[in-house]
Amino acid sequence: MKKNDVILIASLLIICAISLLAIKLWQKQSTTDKSYVRVEVDGKVYGTYPLNEERTEKIQFENGSYNVLVIKDGKADITEASCPDQICVRHMPIHYSDESIVCLPNKLTVTVVGGQENEIDATTN
Secondary structure (H helix, E strand, O other): OOHHHHHHHHHHHHHHHHHHHHHHHHHHHHHHHHOEEEEEEOOEEEEEEEOOOOEEEEEEOOOOOEEEEEEEOOEEEEEEEOOOOOHHHHOOOEOEOOOEEEEOOOOEEEEEEOOEOOOOOOOOO
């Protein structure tokens, strides 16, 4: 192998690496722009909120109970709830497509739609 061969191979590897990085960043940006959170109460859509806008939404129910949804850094999280078990509050923030947070006592479901695809598939789980 000559010196020019090594330079050519190194140049091609660098170009491939830069192209792969650019594609990954573009895909992440395009899915973040289109992704949103769908909030359902008792099976009916309460609201939809984009993941790329930071906001805090207090979801009030007729019986006086509530959940607080916080969207920050492209992730959705329930930070406060009036339910006794607090499972929804202890759930990790969600951002992958089709991930959900469920509060059974309040009949609340928060689901990510059009988000980033999870790298772990059903057979891995």
